[in-house]
Amino acid sequence: MAGRVSTPGATVVSRALALLFAFDEQHRRLTLSELAARADLPLPTAHRLVGELVAGGALAKRSDGAYVVSRKLWTVGLLAPLPSGLRETAGPFLNDIHAATRATVHLAIREGIRTLYLERLTGRASVPVVSTVGSYLPLHSTGVGKVLLAYAPADVQEAALAQLTRFTPHTITHAGRLEKQLIEIRERGYATTTEEMTLGACSVAVPIRPLGPDGPVVAAVGLVVPNLRSHRAALLAALQVAAQGIGRSITA
Amino acid sequence: MAGRVSTPGATVVSRALALLFAFDEQHRRLTLSELAARADLPLPTAHRLVGELVAGGALAKRSDGAYVVSRKLWTVGLLAPLPSGLRETAGPFLNDIHAATRATVHLAIREGIRTLYLERLTGRASVPVVSTVGSYLPLHSTGVGKVLLAYAPADVQEAALAQLTRFTPHTITHAGRLEKQLIEIRERGYATTTEEMTLGACSVAVPIRPLGPDGPVVAAVGLVVPNLRSHRAALLAALQVAAQGIGRSITA
DNA sequence: GTGATCCTTCCACTCAGCGGAAGCCCATCG
DNA sequence: CGATGGGCTTCCGCTGAGTGGAAGGATCAC
The missing domain is CATH 3.30.450.40 (GAF domain)
Known part of the structure; x- marks a missing residue:
């Protein structure tokens, strides 16, 4: 019944980035539902995208289930030209x-x-x-x-x-x-x-x-x-x- | 004629990350074609994805046309737990x-x-x-x-x-x-x-x-x-x- | 001008992505 | 111990977002 109904001006990439940028100084570790809320995504969608981000090495999943920014991303971030x-x-x-x-x-x-x-x-x-x-x-x-x-x-x-x-x-x-x-x-x-x-x-x-x-x-x-x-x-x-x-x- | 023909085990997210991770110590600035080559993506695809990454603030486009990692990503990367x-x-x-x-x-x-x-x-x-x-x-x-x-x-x-x-x-x-x-x-x-x-x-x-x-x-x-x-x-x-x-x- | 290189746009096809619904797991509580 | 609830995971049918070959520009070199 559902189907790909709503995607109001949001692409997969923009959603994935929204998840990455959901992290900040006060929120270094986030649970799936926090991520979904902060990126304003439905939970199943967040679940899938976060899974891919983890698979791709951009995020890491802690043993307690919380997600954090990966070291690999730290590495890439350091390449930003200041x-x-x-x-x-x-x-x-x-x-x-x-x-x-x-x-x-x-x-x-x-x-x-x-x-x-x-x-x-x-x-x-x-x-x-x-x-x-x-x-x-x-x-x-x-x-x-x-x-x-x-x-x-x-x-x-x-x-x-x-x-x-x-x-x-x-x-x-x-x-x-x-x-x-x-x-x-x-x-x-x-x-x-x-x-x-x-x-x-x-x-x-x-x-x-x-x-x-x-x-x-x-x-x-x-x-x-x-x-x-x-x-x-x-x-x-x-x-x-x-x-x-x-x-x-x-x-x- | 083409259509969405080939996507061999690659998702949009994985491709976007491949583009991000195409940067390294020796390659802090990359042109579109370099990015496409390093991420192993067709040029039009890379073009679109890179555009979205820039729009999303993960990459930045230099005046000379080369792409670099953005400061925003630097900021997020620093949140990685060491x-x-x-x-x-x-x-x-x-x-x-x-x-x-x-x-x-x-x-x-x-x-x-x-x-x-x-x-x-x-x-x-x-x-x-x-x-x-x-x-x-x-x-x-x-x-x-x-x-x-x-x-x-x-x-x-x-x-x-x-x-x-x-x-x-x-x-x-x-x-x-x-x-x-x-x-x-x-x-x-x-x-x-x-x-x-x-x-x-x-x-x-x-x-x-x-x-x-x-x-x-x-x-x-x-x-x-x-x-x-x-x-x-x-x-x-x-x-x-x-x-x-x-x-x-x-x-x- | 001609050729080479790189970037950008177009567009018809179709399958990857979507998310409501439902199922799971594991606390917590009366 | 069953009930309740919160958070995570899986399922699945629909469809438009994503795809990439082809073609069009832009720019430079000779």
């Missing part, structure tokens, strides 16, 4: 910052109206940090995010300013106030946050500009510490040295 | 080794009869290194590989010993000789290589055993240097300290 081999060239410099400050160090780029974290070195200090490598966060509430936003095209800024989600009492949710900060950031060449993403975490961040202080901003480096009161200048200096080094390594 | 969050826990220890030795440091696990590199910190010394994070290498010709092989199940050893590809004049291609080395590795608790993978590169590696010296081997750490003559003891010590630290962090 701008100018940024991670590789930045690596040593990030280690330097980390060694010098013992803070949590971030390397991030902007993707649309979100921050994409390319690298994170966890610091010694007990600061709560929500970022993970490969995760997306908004642009308005983190150090690296504000830097990336400050140098983003007008339309991106507009879109980002239109949704200033509140995370803590200190998150800047007033567009006008944030815009003023963006001007300051461009003038001073760095951004700071004080508990705007997570209580107990402050940050400093600077842009990476391979072609010098007038060239485009391709990424941002930043660090997270419990407070900025005493060490701000030293932290900023470490960041700026690294950012310049990374910039130079990219053009070279 | 044993016990090995990368995260090992990170600081690897940094320590790297700082102490300035050599190229590797963290790897065994997957089937190959070494899978989870992490690499590039050293200062100008040593040619072929590994990349996410890449696979054989088990018989690298330091970490030999460690992983020494503690692998019998059937894996058998399979690995059956194909000892030669990379340099020093690569061990004689099964009997390698087997003797594996015994030594288990006795001494570490492996070395001398220009067996790449000319001008030697290595030391030790196993990571979370449950102590009798427990299973879950991974290996190793480092690559121009030669082992003088520093062998110091390098080995640094590795063993780190391996123990990592092992303890995992069980904790």
Whole structure:
């Protein structure tokens, strides 16, 4: 009776991808029914497609029945071209910052109206940090995010300013106030946050500009510490040295 | 006239995955025809499927027409569970080794009869290194590989010993000789290589055993240097300290 | 212009994919 | 211990999504 009745604008490929992309930071392991729900597919359909994805090596089935992303897909994902081999060239410099400050160090780029974290070195200090490598966060509430936003095209800024989600009492949710900060950031060449993403975490961040202080901003480096009161200048200096080094390594 | 004639045991999903997995270390960017050839698909079919993969955000099309793995897939790939969050826990220890030795440091696990590199910190010394994070290498010709092989199940050893590809004049291609080395590795608790993978590169590696010296081997750490003559003891010590630290962090 | 190479579109055929329904398995509960 | 329920798996008849040979463009080299 049933038959291939409904397939409203969805192809097999798009469904399969919907299943793959059903995984995220909060959902690293999913059961079949969760997958079906998150990909918005009927259970039998999800069952079959997931089976094929497992057979093809894109997903793996745990002994407890839950599904996870496979190592093979991890391998393929790593082949994605990140701008100018940024991670590789930045690596040593990030280690330097980390060694010098013992803070949590971030390397991030902007993707649309979100921050994409390319690298994170966890610091010694007990600061709560929500970022993970490969995760997306908004642009308005983190150090690296504000830097990336400050140098983003007008339309991106507009879109980002239109949704200033509140995370803590200190998150800047007033567009006008944030815009003023963006001007300051461009003038001073760095951004700071004080508990705007997570209580107990402050940050400093600077842009990476391979072609010098007038060239485009391709990424941002930043660090997270419990407070900025005493060490701000030293932290900023470490960041700026690294950012310049990374910039130079990219053009070279 | 044609019609849906041939589909020999291949589903849309399997074909789409074949296209995704057509990318590898040596082929980070592929043209449509290369993709079609590598996935063994007729060109029109590849064209359509690749189009859907791009639409779905799994691949991206460069301005020059070549296709690459998308950042979105990078993001999803990072969600793959690697044993016990090995990368995260090992990170600081690897940094320590790297700082102490300035050599190229590797963290790897065994997957089937190959070494899978989870992490690499590039050293200062100008040593040619072929590994990349996410890449696979054989088990018989690298330091970490030999460690992983020494503690692998019998059937894996058998399979690995059956194909000892030669990379340099020093690569061990004689099964009997390698087997003797594996015994030594288990006795001494570490492996070395001398220009067996790449000319001008030697290595030391030790196993990571979370449950102590009798427990299973879950991974290996190793480092690559121009030669082992003088520093062998110091390098080995640094590795063993780190391996123990990592092992303890995992069980904790 | 001619030829080669690669990409894109067309289209008639048909079987791979579809998903409601039903069956299973295994907890949990009264 | 039977009942209830939630999640997974299998079944199966219908049909339009997927197929790929052929043809049409686009681009470059000589």
